């Protein structure tokens with residue numbers, strides 16, 4: 056018998072990949088996992104009679120010749136199927152893997168690996184279908200598209216590639232229904248999740264630690280709640296903190312769970328949760344403690360955060376040092392020549408004690424030129440209400456300023472004196488990962 060399998064605890068991308076693999080290998084039997092990730096339950100329920108997924112039980116006593124594996128390359132994650140068949144995946148004649156987890160190593164001997172750096176595994180499958188000129192049903196297109204939306208975070212995760220967009224576009228041409236996809240990718244479907252969401256929101260504590268905007272919330276639950284991860288994502292979405300920690304005391308089994316999410320690598324959740332026995336990734340990790348904590352745990356936890364958090368990126372680390380300035384009593388003509396010489400469109404203006412008093416730009420100078428006042432001092436044409444940063448203005452302050460004000464250059468000031476300048480370009484380069492001078 057030849058089979059198609061995905062990883063245990065199937066998610067939307069896995070289910071979509073299974074469905075599409077069925078077109079590439081029409082005479083193979085699709086086997087479903089016993090476990091379904093909470094985000095994918097609705098799809099399985101809605102398409103229960105449409106999807107021709109088989110339980111792993113049918114593998115009992117069967118000899119498996121060929122296997123197609125989708126969305127994983129780790130033997131552990133397909134173990135449940137071979138437990139039924141009573142032998143190891145390494146005994147199977149032919150194994151073909153379609154998987155996009157390029158960071159994982161493949162431990163299945165002799166497997167043929169079709170791998171790609173791509174947002175969703177579904178997109179790899181779609182590329183194969185396009186190549187082979189195979190058409191699919193609107194239902195399958197809808198299921199597959201939900202997989203792409205889910206694994207690319209609606210096309211805004213960093214991992215999203217042009218091929219994910221191409222795949223999505225093709226699926227829509229095959230009749231995928233966005234109205235249905237939208238329902239599948241809603242993170243919170245259960246009433247219990249919405250209830251917990253409000254509980255968490257009511258108990259959010261805002262901490263500003265070393266320039267990082269951190270949220271912590273403590274809740275108590277009678278038992279573990281599946282799908283709480285989606286609630287945490289939702290809170291990240293709504294509140295947009297640098298990091299969020301949810302501490303959940305679970306009465307059943309006397310345990311406490313910490314779930315952490317971050318949006319920048321300077322708040323490394325994996326590292327922060329290590330002292331609590333946690334694990335995961337830089338941006339998402341969790342820890343489980345085998346005791347029931349009460350809300351006072353938050354204080355201890357905050358202390359630990361203060362101790363191990365890195366300071367957030369600041370204006371001081373982003374700025375260009377050694378800024379050109381001009382004296383307030385210089386004439387507009389001098390200023391015009393000076394700006395031309397340094398090839399800038401504006402610069403900070405200082406008084407005789409070198410203190411920042413304003414900013415002069417080419418636009419200000421052209422006003423003077425039109426009124427034939429080029430011999431007037433800079434101070435009569437400069438802008439006096441100048442937006443400034445201090446050395447420790449955080450990346451959040453910087454973002455807020457560039458997002459809300461139409462200014463390209465902002466002086467960094469210490470004791471009234473200009474020590475550097477942060478440009479819009481410095482900020483954009485930082486966001487795009489080209490960090491410079493970042494200590």
Ligand SMILES: [Mn+2]
Pocket residue numbers: 068069126155175176206
């Ligand atoms: Mn995936």
